[in-house]
Amino acid sequence: EAQVTQNPRYLITVTGKKLTVTCSQNMNHEYMSWYRQDPGLGLRQIYYSMNVEVTDKGDVPEGYKVSRKEKRNFPLILESPSPNQTSLYFCASSYRQGGGYTFGSGTRLTVV
Amino acid sequence: KQEVTQIPAALSVPEGENLVLNCSFTDSAIYNLQWFRQDPGKGLTSLLLIQSSQREQTSGRLNASLDKSSGRSTLYIAASQPGDSATYLCAVNTGGFKTIFGAGTRLFVKA
Secondary structure, three states, X not given: OOOEEEXXXXXXXXXXXXXXXXXXXXXXXXXXXXXEEEOOOEEEEEEEEEEOOEEEEOOOOOOOEEOOOOOOEOOEEEXXXXXXXXXXXXXXXXXXXXXXXXXXXXXXXXXX | OOOEEEEOOEEEEEOOOOEEEEEEEOOOOOXXXXXXXXXXXXXXXXXXXXXXXXXXXEXXXXXXXXXXXXXXXXXXXXXXXXXXXXXEEEEEEOOOOOEEEOOOEEEEEEO
């Protein structure tokens, strides 16, 4: 089944403890992206990647890192999480620029 | 800067009613527009994708139209059912690698 898989689905962590949210797609998509969703603010793009080793900032990149060493994987890294990063995170992929997105099921992160 | 607005923010209708959800965008130079459905606490499910050269797309009881010149898209849902209750999001791709999402319309279909 064609899908985008995120892990974990739920995560509670403490301020300052580094964490990684994984994202993997099995559709050989070139383009991948991370979003966060907050009440009243909608979905906002954090980072995106056009292909392996090619990434760029979205609208809210502060406090996040990404890497794209393999085509299928696009992990989101929070080096020092803070409570304002408590949010619902989504990974998405597309076979090409403007090709329409497939979204993962989301990761609900709580930073205390 | 592209802005995407969805009206209404919430909508409650009785089962069986036909309904229209609206999405407007400020810059008509778009690459495509995509409609999604999101159930509470869940991911986004793609419903319809309209390329900039298209006027509409249909899937089952859903029909989405696109009018770039007026900066508008509508999602038409025929014969609504309680299972249609969800939040509907539209997303505009401007041709770069950024996609702008509307805040969504929360739909509740009463049995």
